[in-house]
Amino acid sequence: MRTLILGGDGYLGWPTAMRLAVRGDDVMVVDNYLHRTLARETGSEPLMPTPALLERTSLFRAVSGRDVAVEIGDCTDQSFVDRIVDQFQPDAIVHYAEQPSAPYSMMGHVEAKRTLENNLGTTFAVIWAVMRHAPDCHIVKLGTMGEYGTPNIDIEEGWIDIAHNGRHDRFLYPRQGGSLYHTTKILDTDLLWFYVRTHQLRVTDLMQGPVYGVSTAEADCDERLAPRFHYDDIFGTVLNRFLVQAVAGIPLTVYGSGGQTRGFLNIEDTLQCVELALRTPAPAGDMRIFNQFTERLSVREIARRIADVGNRMGLDVRLTTVANPRLEREEHYYNPRHQGLLNLGLQPRYLTDDVVADLLERVRRHCHAIDTRCVMPRVRWVRE
Amino acid sequence: MRTLILGGDGYLGWPTAMRLAVRGDDVMVVDNYLHRTLARETGSEPLMPTPALLERTSLFRAVSGRDVAVEIGDCTDQSFVDRIVDQFQPDAIVHYAEQPSAPYSMMGHVEAKRTLENNLGTTFAVIWAVMRHAPDCHIVKLGTMGEYGTPNIDIEEGWIDIAHNGRHDRFLYPRQGGSLYHTTKILDTDLLWFYVRTHQLRVTDLMQGPVYGVSTAEADCDERLAPRFHYDDIFGTVLNRFLVQAVAGIPLTVYGSGGQTRGFLNIEDTLQCVELALRTPAPAGDMRIFNQFTERLSVREIARRIADVGNRMGLDVRLTTVANPRLEREEHYYNPRHQGLLNLGLQPRYLTDDVVADLLERVRRHCHAIDTRCVMPRVRWVRE
Numbered sequence: 149m150r151t152l153i154l155g156g157d158g159y160l161g162w163p164t165a166m167r168l169a170v171r172g173d174d175v176m177v178v179d180n181y182l183h184r185t186l187a188r189e190t191g192s193e194p195l196m197p198t199p200a201l202l203e204r205t206s207l208f209r210a211v212s213g214r215d216v217a218v219e220i221g222d223c224t225d226q227s228f229v230d231r232i233v234d235q236f237q238p239d240a241i242v243h244y245a246e247q248p249s250a251p252y253s254m255m256g257h258v259e260a261k262r263t264l265e266n267n268l269g270t271t272f273a274v275i276w277a278v279m280r281h282a283p284d285c286h287i288v289k290l291g292t293m294g295e296y297g298t299p300n301i302d303i304e305e306g307w308i309d310i311a312h313n314g315r316h317d318r319f320l321y322p323r324q325g326g327s328l329y330h331t332t333k334i335l336d337t338d339l340l341w342f343y344v345r346t347h348q349l350r351v352t353d354l355m356q357g358p359v360y361g362v363s364t365a366e367a368d369c370d371e372r373l374a375p376r377f378h379y380d381d382i383f384g385t386v387l388n389r390f391l392v393q394a395v396a397g398i399p400l401t402v403y404g405s406g407g408q409t410r411g412f413l414n415i416e417d418t419l420q421c422v423e424l425a426l427r428t429p430a431p432a433g434d435m436r437i438f439n440q441f442t443e444r445l446s447v448r449e450i451a452r453r454i455a456d457v458g459n460r461m462g463l464d465v466r467l468t469t470v471a472n473p474r475l476e477r478e479e480h481y482y483n484p485r486h487q488g489l490l491n492l493g494l495q496p497r498y499l500t501d502d503v504v505a506d507l508l509e510r511v512r513r514h515c516h517a518i519d520t521r522c523v524m525p526r527v528r529w530v531r532e
Numbered sequence: 533m534r535t536l537i538l539g540g541d542g543y544l545g546w547p548t549a550m551r552l553a554v555r556g557d558d559v560m561v562v563d564n565y566l567h568r569t570l571a572r573e574t575g576s577e578p579l580m581p582t583p584a585l586l587e588r589t590s591l592f593r594a595v596s597g598r599d600v601a602v603e604i605g606d607c608t609d610q611s612f613v614d615r616i617v618d619q620f621q622p623d624a625i626v627h628y629a630e631q632p633s634a635p636y637s638m639m640g641h642v643e644a645k646r647t648l649e650n651n652l653g654t655t656f657a658v659i660w661a662v663m664r665h666a667p668d669c670h671i672v673k674l675g676t677m678g679e680y681g682t683p684n685i686d687i688e689e690g691w692i693d694i695a696h697n698g699r700h701d702r703f704l705y706p707r708q709g710g711s712l713y714h715t716t717k718i719l720d721t722d723l724l725w726f727y728v729r730t731h732q733l734r735v736t737d738l739m740q741g742p743v744y745g746v747s748t749a750e751a752d753c754d755e756r757l758a759p760r761f762h763y764d765d766i767f768g769t770v771l772n773r774f775l776v777q778a779v780a781g782i783p784l785t786v787y788g789s790g791g792q793t794r795g796f797l798n799i800e801d802t803l804q805c806v807e808l809a810l811r812t813p814a815p816a817g818d819m820r821i822f823n824q825f826t827e828r829l830s831v832r833e834i835a836r837r838i839a840d841v842g843n844r845m846g847l848d849v850r851l852t853t854v855a856n857p858r859l860e861r862e863e864h865y866y867n868p869r870h871q872g873l874l875n876l877g878l879q880p881r882y883l884t885d886d887v888v889a890d891l892l893e894r895v896r897r898h899c900h901a902i903d904t905r906c907v908m909p910r911v912r913w914v915r916e
Contacts, residue, residue: 226641254730257610257660264656268719272648276641300701301694310685310694310706315865317684322694322703324725331726335652335719341708342715346638346859346913475730481699529730 150174151426152236154223154270155244156216157201158183159375160290160359160418164242166366166373167419168426169214176217176236177201178245182266183376183383186252191522192380195392195514199372211369224269226276233277233285240286240426241278245270246336250294250327250474251382251527260328267332268339275343286350286429288422291337293357293411293441293484294330295323298477303484306353306437326476327529341435348433352425357411357441359418360387360499362510375415379511380522381473387412389523390451391504394458394465395511396518403525404472406448407479411441411486414497424492438488442496450499457504473525534558535810536620538607538654539628540600541585542567543759544674544743544802548626550750550757551803552810553598560601560620561585562629566650567760567767570636575906576764579776579898583756595753608653610660617661617669624670624810625662629654630720634678634711634858635766635911644712651716652723659727670734670813672806675721677741677795677825677868678714679707682861687868690737690821710860711913725819732817736809741795741825743802744771744883746894759799763895764906765857771796773907774835775888778842778849779895780902787909788856790832791863795825795870798881808876822872826880834883841888857909 151168155161156177169175179201187193199207205216217236221228223245233241246267247253253263271289278285296303299322308321320341323334340351367374378384379392390400413421421440430436451467458465472478490496497503511518535552539545540561553559563585571577583591589600601620605612607629617625630651631637637647655673662669680687683706692705704725707718724735751758762768763776774784797805805824814820835851842849856862874880881887895902 226645257664260660261610261656264652264723268648268652272645276644280641299703301696301699308694308696310692310696312685312692312694315685319683319706320708322706323722324704324729328726331722334722338707338715338718338722339648342712345708 150238152238152241153177155179158244161244163364163367163375163419164422165216166208169216170212170366178219180222187383190382192383194376194378195517196377198376207370207372224266224273226273229273229277234281237282238285243274243289249383250329253327253329254529255527263329264332268335271336271339279347288352288425291353291355292333293355295325295334297324297326298480298482300481305439305485305488344435350430350432351435352430353437354440357413358385359413359415361415364416381525386447387450390454391507391511392518393523394454394463395515396520399466399468400451401468401470402447402451405478407446408476409444409446409482411484412445413442417442417496420494421489439484439486441486443498454504457501458508473528475529534622536622536625537561539563542628545628547748547751547759548806549600550592553600554596554750562603564606571767574766576767578760578762579901580761582760591754591756608650608657610657613657613661618665621666622669626672627658628674633767634713637711637713638913639911647713648716652719655720655723663731672736672809675737675739676717677739679709679718681708681710682864682866684865689823689869689872728819734814734816735819736814737821738824741797742769743797743799745799748800765909770831771834774838775891775895776902777907778838778847779899780904783850783852784835785854786831786835786851789862791830792860793828793830793866795868796829797826801826801880804878805873823868823870825870827882838888841885842892857912859913
């Protein structure tokens with residue numbers, strides 16, 4: 149299988165590339181290092197150094213004997229994406245090439261515009277490159293569970309049957325994201341669904357929850373192959389931030405009441421899900437949508453779990469509450485379905501104490517690199 | 533009231549400017565003549581010549597004694613929109629500044645990209661200019677009934693209460709447009725609704741159906757003040773196309789079975805609706821949505837009505853069916869509500885035989901200018 153990974157330098161892009169290469173796919177990764185640029189600009193460096201793509205592919209070849217092709221370029225540039233798709237003739241494209249940070253998208257006008265133009269621009273260029281050069285190619289698009297927001301009804305997998313005044317029809321499940329970043333993913337969905345209808349594209353939209361972990365079968369061969377670990381308020385996830393705070397002796401900063409509940413998954417499960425989606429392509433003209441997570445956790449539960457494990461390891465972990473910089477419900481109903489990927493064969497793993505302990509150990513080995521200035525919220529959704 | 537009209541050179545923008553100026557508003561129109569440029573590029577000139585904005589404002593001043601300020605510029609240019617909003621300090625912005633043609637948006641990549649970037653870009657720039665320079669300003673955005681598509685359930689006014697598995701919540705009514713143009717309006721809606729939630733904007737979204745007519749109280753003072761009349765397959769509406777075909781002795785080209793049903797309105801009613809929306813601004817933090825049309829008509833009914841009136845006037849009007857160049861349902865359920873604007877006081881007028889006869893007369897006076905090459909469909913939604 150020929151698989152093109154857009155955003156192949158990213159937290160998930162690179163581990164996906166290694167996994168598929170080990171499975172025997174012909175893999176090409178494409179990236180323009182936008183994420184690294186934005187992280188540098190915002191003082192949000194990852195905890196462990198991350199070699200550039202060409203160095204990573206050399207290291208990976210040395211441990212695995214597998215090649216991963218690399219192209220450096222901007223996926224909003226239509227002529228660039230056209231050339232790549234035309235020449236590589238992928239069976240599938242995994243589209244991770246988006247600005248992934250909610251707080252970044254809320255910093256100001258420049259960041260909002262960059263997020264909007266990059267995310268919608270890459271999706272638009274991918275759609276047109278596929279329509280023109282590889283119309284049968286399966287697009288696996290990374291959406292986010294955050295597109296749904298926190299509605300007061302059960303969250304279905306992408307679609308909902310609505311009965312209304314004695315009639316019924318099936319619609320995209322209504323979406324309302326909690327940041328401009330999430331909103332750009334909604335726009336992506338609208339755009340993809342339009343071209344699926346008119347041009348019979350094959351699309352799988354993976355509505356993914358927050359991912360944790362840095363351990364994958366391939367990354368564990370050499371620490372320099374590990375996925376990027378961001379722990380700051382802009383590019384880090386809440387889980388990573390808590391892990392670093394636990395090690396650095398800073399109270400875990402719970403935003404508001406901490407009742408914010410999301411569907412989380414281990415990075416190994418992301419790799420499983422993407423591979424399952426790739427091995428069973430969506431039919432032509434179908435926009436197949438899966439909710440991609442394995443367990444629901446609230447911010448409060450995550451903080452307590454990390455505190456418990458950390459304290460047993462001899463760390464002195466405390467919790468604190470900070471004013472929520474985001475506009476979001478802190479206590480809410482949350483019942484999203486996530487059956488589709490289980491039906492395809494997903495074997496979930498969970499955030500056990502062992503997983504937390506392993507992550508805390510890794511962070512502890514790199515504790516000299518922690519920059520404590522970037523763990524408190526620097527971006528507010530609304531200015532006073 | 534200080535009212536800024538973006539897209540003030542357009543079919544609706546210019547009549548709106550005259551109406552509000554006559555009412556005593558301080559009116560500024562902004563346009564970059566994009567519509568004229570695209571019409572010229574696609575061989576879609578209007579039937580009657582349309583003077584440029586500065587000439588129109590001079591003519592209008594001569595007949596009304598009212599001034600309309602003009603700024604020529606691109607509303608996707610943030611610094612331009614910032615300057616205008618900051619200096620003019622509008623109480624309201626009427627945002628018409630979008631590429632309005634569904635067929636244009638389906639011509640190819642260049643046209644699709646231009647439509648996406650222009651329409652979403654203007655909306656984004658307006659949002660940011662308002663947030664930064666006139667946060668209390670009421671944004672009256674022209675949406676389209678086409679955002680809803682043709683669902684099998686009743687179409688509510690923008691929002692729907694969904695009961696699901698014993699719980700319920702209120703959502704934006706699910707949208708799925710029939711062209712990329714319509715899809716960009718959906719993206720606009722998502723973007724506006726996000727910033728309404730986070731920044732307490734005041735927004736009224738007018739989900740307008742196809743508009744017909746060139747007669748308004750102000751335009752009737754001098755034919756050179758008339759709204760642009762496009763009758764081609766790209767920028768013309770189905771009604772205008774049929775009027776011109778009737779006069780030119782070309783059979784009225786019904787796309788497919790002609791059962792496509794939409795909600796239409798007279799241009800005078802558009803002016804009423806916009807004025808009603810302006811005089812009762814949406815509260816801060818509210819995205820108020822009205823379905824803006826006065827009567828449902830199918831393509832078949834419109835063709836028959838124009839044929840009947842035309843034949844009584846001595847024209848020889850016949851109907852023909854052509855293969856539908858669009859992807860759309862030709863026979864479908866269509867029951868959209870449109871109560872909100874009636875509640876505000878809208879006095880609807882309808883497409884009577886007199887209105888049709890008046891339009892046919894006008895077209896007959898300009899029949900020497902009809903270019904019969906541009907009335908047959910030149911753009912197909914899907915290429916064979």
